[in-house]
Amino acid sequence: MGASGLEAVFLANRDALLRFLRAHGAGDAAEDLLNELWLRLREAPPGPVAKPLAYLYRAANNLMLDRYRSESRAAARERHWAEATGATHPGQSDAPSGEREIIARQQLAQTQAALAALGLRVERVFWRHRIDGVPQRQLAEEFGVSLSTIESDLRKAVGVLIEVRKKLD
Amino acid sequence: MTDPPDIPEDVDAQAIAWVIRVGDPDFDEWKAFEAWLAESPAHATAYHAVATGEAEMVEALAADAPRPSVAPVPRPAWRRASWAGGALAASLVLMIGVASWQSSPESRVFETGPGRHSAIALADGSRITLNGNTRLTMRGDDERAIQLDRGEALFSVHHDAARPFSVTVAGATITDVGTIFNVVRETRATRVSVAEGAVIWNPTSEAVHVGPGQYLRAQDGSATLELARVEIGGVGGWTRGRLSYDGAPLETVAADVSRALGVAVTVAPGAARRPVRGVLRLDGGADSVVPRLGTLLGVRVKHEGGAWRLSPPP
Numbered sequence: 001m002g003a004s005g006l007e008a009v010f011l012a013n014r015d016a017l018l019r020f021l022r023a024h025g026a027g028d029a030a031e032d033l034l035n036e037l038w039l040r041l042r043e044a045p046p047g048p049v050a051k052p053l054a055y056l057y058r059a060a061n062n063l064m065l066d067r068y069r070s071e072s073r074a075a076a077r078e079r080h081w082a083e084a085t086g087a088t089h090p091g092q093s094d095a096p097s098g099e100r101e102i103i104a105r106q107q108l109a110q111t112q113a114a115l116a117a118l119g120l121r122v123e124r125v126f127w128r129h130r131i132d133g134v135p136q137r138q139l140a141e142e143f144g145v146s147l148s149t150i151e152s153d154l155r156k157a158v159g160v161l162i163e164v165r166k167k168l169d
Numbered sequence: 170m171t172d173p174p175d176i177p178e179d180v181d182a183q184a185i186a187w188v189i190r191v192g193d194p195d196f197d198e199w200k201a202f203e204a205w206l207a208e209s210p211a212h213a214t215a216y217h218a219v220a221t222g223e224a225e226m227v228e229a230l231a232a233d234a235p236r237p238s239v240a241p242v243p244r245p246a247w248r249r250a251s252w253a254g255g256a257l258a259a260s261l262v263l264m265i266g267v268a269s270w271q272s273s274p275e276s277r278v279f280e281t282g283p284g285r286h287s288a289i290a291l292a293d294g295s296r297i298t299l300n301g302n303t304r305l306t307m308r309g310d311d312e313r314a315i316q317l318d319r320g321e322a323l324f325s326v327h328h329d330a331a332r333p334f335s336v337t338v339a340g341a342t343i344t345d346v347g348t349i350f351n352v353v354r355e356t357r358a359t360r361v362s363v364a365e366g367a368v369i370w371n372p373t374s375e376a377v378h379v380g381p382g383q384y385l386r387a388q389d390g391s392a393t394l395e396l397a398r399v400e401i402g403g404v405g406g407w408t409r410g411r412l413s414y415d416g417a418p419l420e421t422v423a424a425d426v427s428r429a430l431g432v433a434v435t436v437a438p439g440a441a442r443r444p445v446r447g448v449l450r451l452d453g454g455a456d457s458v459v460p461r462l463g464t465l466l467g468v469r470v471k472h473e474g475g476a477w478r479l480s481p482p483p
Binding site for chain 1: 181182185186188189190191192193194195196197199203204206207210213214217218219220221222223224225226227229230231376377378380
């Protein structure tokens, strides 16, 4: 299906996509966000898409994640700014980059160790899925386990990443 | 379409479960996902936090993996046995092998001298190209079971799921999944790089999948395998007179050059681990290639007694 076909599917499912954005917490911004989605599609139309509606939902989902990302970055910047000017943690925001790099390296090492502790299969399943982008059904065949085992492996891996991340914050 | 997921009670755990499901490229249950999001604003908040947090961690993990070693894959302890052990195991295999090979007189050995190439066309349409100073053995009764005894070969395999094509090298087995791949046996390591399709490294034990644009390096006795990216067009580049590298150590490059040109190239210990990036053309013979390597890498090149030696700059 070409780009114009995708636009037709977009228009036919406008209300459904709007509901999806609202469920994501878009609130009053839902209409604007849907327009943004429309512009993104027109400016950079994808190649042929096998499942146009699923493609649109994914694009909408990504849009909401991008929005969340930029909002939380802005919030973090404000927090750092307040801390720096309030001098409660003098120098925190401009720690020497070498030192920050060492801390980042330690955090990565912790993350890698935590993933490794989950066992060889979980770590490899996670890597194949998230780095190599192999679909879960294909991984089930590759590793000779059920799809629900793959899902449970991935849940463990993501659970550990989120845990490590919370500790770091 | 599929069974409803078993949804845990804790919101964060639910969010994780949805991040996994939605993250699958095949996911197509947006209505069910929407229904969960709509249940409570806390659901959307938790989903956003987990999805973006996870993505950031994955980005950091992927970026950290130093090239060329992208993903170290732990190996089962018995695989780590030092190569002395491996050699013993190999010689046992050989003793058993000799008996069966004697009953199969067509067992064939293909060998190339230093600096010579040779190609083998198999009955099924597969093709093997041998680099210089390479030896491989083919069992008479099975053209699709190859043993690489030393050197380097590029395999263009006609895939047949019923009859997998396998290459054994230094005690490891590589099985194809529809493939063009290159195998090199170095002094203490084996490298496999894939241009098309995929291979499985040691399918019955480590079962590491090596896909297009990846290479795997197994150092004898090491606790991990290295999985790295490789430029697809560069795989088997030696058959077209060019070698390309993305961070391989100089000693590997020196071994490749000696194999391809049939001259001895040694590297001083101080320069052996220097990473090499770029494409090296093999035309013009050793007299121009090796000095070119020196210029390219800023190492000192000496030619004495018929051998080349690369050493760190003064």
